Amino acid sequence: MRIFEANISLQVCTFLKEFLNNTSSFENANQKMFDAFGINTFFENDFDFQGLKESVSNLAISSVEEPDRAEYGDFQTNKDLANAVLQHLSKKNILPEIIIEPTCGKGNFIIASLSNFKTVKRVFGIEIYKPYVWETKFGILDFFLSNPNSYKPEITITHCNIFDFDFKSISKQFPTEKLLIIGNPPWVTNSKLGGLNSSNLPKKSNFKNQNGLDAMTGKGNFDIAEYITLMLLDAFQTHTGYLALLVKNSVVRNIVFDQKDKRYRVGEIEKYCIDSKKEFNVSVEAALLCCQLNLSPSIECDEFDFYSLEKRLSFGWLNNKFVSNLTDYDETKDIDGVCPFEWRQGIKHDCTNVMELERVNGHFVNKLSEEIKLEEGLIYGFLKSSDLKNTVIKNTRKHI
């Protein structure tokens, strides 16, 4: 079933029908919602309250349909993966009091956190796409209705653009609590987002015209997830806690690379490689980036397989070099140095003078006007781009 374009369970729909019938104002409803489930500002305004009241009373309660994953064409972390991530974190004895999920989408990490941690006092979720804000709230209700005895932290799901959200206000409000920042920020470059404007991609990704992003990174192009990760490190590097985000491998690499200069106070940097074809049905290398906040800056990263937890390698900085495998480099660093030969990328280009041949009076002549005798079997026809303007090509003008 769907309300406000968000999936909703039969259980939650039945509950809301009863709940809203006995509630007159949205302020009253918000108070009751907070008392019962700890959710702040369930309704942003009276319009939302009246709208939901009408929708649940009109909705013919029927069998629960499977959520339509493809609906918005975006990339939600599935519940199994979210749970596996949270279980992995709880095995590391991470006992967070504050959970923050930037770009929370349908809130699967928030719900997985509620079921895996008993120590949480406050939960913050931020999401730009309003139907997902509803779906996250419905999902939380569903979790508490199914698990009535579970502990209920204070929960705030904010409907806004991640770049407008003031993370530093959370860091000021909770200076000593143990944090867990968790989630799956969008794996897309800002230049790609410009192109999304006219296509059918999800509204939640359409952050275009963000002012000052170029200026802040000094680059024309960067990964949104990388920017979000750096923004979070900036706000929370001096807090006790952990950061665990699903990001592209290139983002993990860039963050470890930049640690040499930026020296964010993060240590124990780990990368747990996931099968993104299986989890998200996409062709890109991605991993769970995991690190501990408020440690002396680390400039290297241990890489594991997420499913077997088998260690693969460590990469990072060694003797002012950024290397992809610290162990291998350490063993072979003696032969590292300056190459005595100059490496030239234009070798093929330069060879044209010698190897590009024209047939003159039965001989081959190159661009240096050298006449060369060659076996026919080693000569191939060669088309320059200017030859391709002819619609029909019968012979090649040049040979190679």
Add this chain to the structure above:
DNA sequence: AGGCTTAAGGGTTGACTAGC
């Protein structure tokens, strides 16, 4: 799983050109 395409970014090279 692996071969292949395409578009874009960033860097290098050498031809060309204006000015002297």
Add this chain to the structure above:
DNA sequence: GCTAGTCAACCCTTAAGCCT
């Protein structure tokens, strides 16, 4: 004819890729 600057063609790399 020389020099400094410009520009286009190239190179390699990478990709929430594409296809069998």
